[in-house]
Amino acid sequence: VQLQASGGGLVQAGGSLRLSCAGSGLTLDKYAMGWFRRYPGKEREYVAVISGRGEVTVYEGSVKGRFTISRDNAKNTVSLQMNSLKLEDTAVYLCAAGFGGSGYPSTRLRAYDYWGQGTLVTVSS
Numbered sequence: 001v002q003l004q005a006s007g008g009g010l011v012q013a014g015g016s017l018r019l020s021c022a023g024s025g026l027t028l029d030k031y032a033m034g035w036f037r038r039y040p041g042k043e044r045e046y047v048a049v050i051s052g053r054g055e056v057t058v059y060e061g062s063v064k065g066r067f068t069i070s071r072d073n074a075k076n077t078v079s080l081q082m083n084s085l086k087l088e089d090t091a092v093y094l095c096a097a098g099f100g101g102s103g104y105p106s107t108r109l110r111a112y113d114y115w116g117q118g119t120l121v122t123v124s125s
Contacts, residue, residue, distance in 0.1 A: 001023075001024070001025040001026050001097075001114050002023070002024045002025055002116075003021055003022070003023050003095050003096070003097060003114055003115065003116035003117075004021065004022045004023075004024070004116060004117075005019060005020070005021045005093065005094060005095045005116040005117065005118060005119040006019070006020050006021075006022075006119055007019040007020050007119060008092075008093060008119030008120045008121045008122075009120075009121070009122070010122045010124060011085055011121070011122070011123055011124070012123070012124055012125075013085060013086060013087055013123055013124065013125055014084060014085065015085050015123075016081070016082060016083045016084075016085065017082045017085065017121060018079060018080070018081050018082070019035065019079060019080040019082065019093055019095075019119060019121075020077055020078070020079050021033070021035075021077060021078045021079070021080075021095030021116055022075075022076060022077050023076045023077070023078075023097065024076070026076075026097060026114070027076070028052075028071065028073055028076045028077075028078070028097065028101075029052050029053060029073040029101060030052060030099065030100075030101050031052060031097040031098055031099055031100070031101050031113075031114075032049060032050065032051055032052060032097070032098045032100065032101050032105035032106065032111070032112075033049065033050050033069075033071055033078040033095065033096070033097055033098075033105075034046055034047075034048065034049035034050070034095070034096045034097075034098065034105065034107070034112060035047045035048050035049075035067075035069060035078075035080045035093055035094070035095055035096075036093070036094050036095075036096060036109070037089075037091035037092065037093045037094070037121075038091055038092045038094065038118070039091050043109075044094065044109055045060070046058075046060055046107040046108075046109075047059070047060050047063055047067065047080070047093070048060065048063065048067055048068075048069035048080060049069070049105040049106065049107055050069045050070070050071055050078065050105055051101055051102065051103065051104070051105045052073075052100075052101015052102055053073070053101065053102075054070065054071050054073075056103075056104055056105060057069055057105075058104075058105060058107055060107075062088070063082075063089075066082065066083050066084045066085075067080060067081065067082050067083070068080070068081040068083075069081075078095060080093070080095075082121070085121075085123045086123060087123050087124075087125060088123075089121060089123050090121060090122050090123045091120075091121060092118040092119070092120050092121075093118060093119055093120075093121055094115055094116050094117070094118040094119075095115075095116045096112035096113075096114060096115045096116070097112060097113060097114040098111045098112040098113055099113055
């Protein structure tokens, strides 16, 4: 099983980035998917999660209205559109898959079984 995140980079505050996560070795529609981020020296925290069929999404308060999580199960991918980026969004972003895609997607780290390697997002002033 592999989750490959891409799309990170350097962007000015107020700009946009789109992260993508491609899954291999698993059928993503059976998994809730999540984007998490990690600040230096800190534990991962959830950013946005989405249920297996995409009918339920949950956003962390600071990104609500700015970020959008989506999935394309036919392509085995999950994306995170990030708009109006702020300096405090600078972090390593990781995608994760948690088995059991139906129902309300969990925001807890331990609910996720597989993790990608992360992609760095740097927002500059």
